[in-house]
Structure formats: structure tokens, C-alpha cells
Amino acid sequence: MAATKDVRITVMLKDGVLDPQGEAVRHALGAMGFDGVEGVRQGKVIELRVAEDTSEAAVRDMCERLLANTVIESYRIEM
Template structure:
């Protein structure tokens, strides 16, 4: 099974990388961008019987810093062979 984990900073946590991207977009002349938040995406292939609880535990113990980050887990459709 393919799984995508989206990790992003919690609201209210300073995002210097997002701020730098926002500033760069303004410098390139892109108007209308009000805020930028930068996160990361982790894709994994796991056994089909991997439980939701196991995926959550992976995120809580390693993949996300639970003090400053939130995460979302997406199970992806398998493409036909």
C-alpha cells in the first residue's frame, strides 16, 4: 500500500522558510500571495495490513515533531499493473 504523510507546522508557529518564499514571490512580481507555509511530504510503501494506528505511531514517534507540527495521512490508490 502506498501512503503519503503530509507534515506542516502548527498554526502560530513561525515559518522562516515560508516567509522567505513569500518574500521571493513578491520580489518576482507575484501579487496576491498573502501567506506561505512550507511543509514536507513523505511517501512510503507499506504492507497492505499496516494499521492506521501503526501509521499514526510512526508519525508521532519519528516523522513529525509533535510539539510544533501537525500531520495528515493519505492512503493512495494503487495504479493498475
């Protein structure tokens, strides 16, 4: 079996992009009595298991081409 490594990609909406899911969560938390939550941004985490020799540049290319909509989303890669 070939050696592998885990990669975690966190994708979030860019600042200034409306986040209706985050706003719904913020509202629901307030309705449940959790005061003081001023804002919520909701994103996604993508975990990949890739070949050990996969470069960060290759993972970045995956993000740019498929995993994130870079017009409205930013991403962070943890190798």
C-alpha cells in the same frame, strides 16, 4: 512478493509557529512580481510503501515517534 500499499503523510507547522522558510518564499514571490501572495506555509510530504496489512494506527505511531515533531507540527495521513 508481499502485497503493499502506498501511504502519504503531509507534515506542516502548526498555526502560530513561525515559518521562516515560508516567509522567505512569500518574499521571493513578491520580488518576482507575483502580487497578492499574503502568506506561505512550507511543509513536507513523506511517501511510504508499507505492507498491505499495515494499519492507520501503526502509521500514526510512526508519525508520533519519528516523522513529525508533534510539539510544533501537525500531520495528515492518506492511506
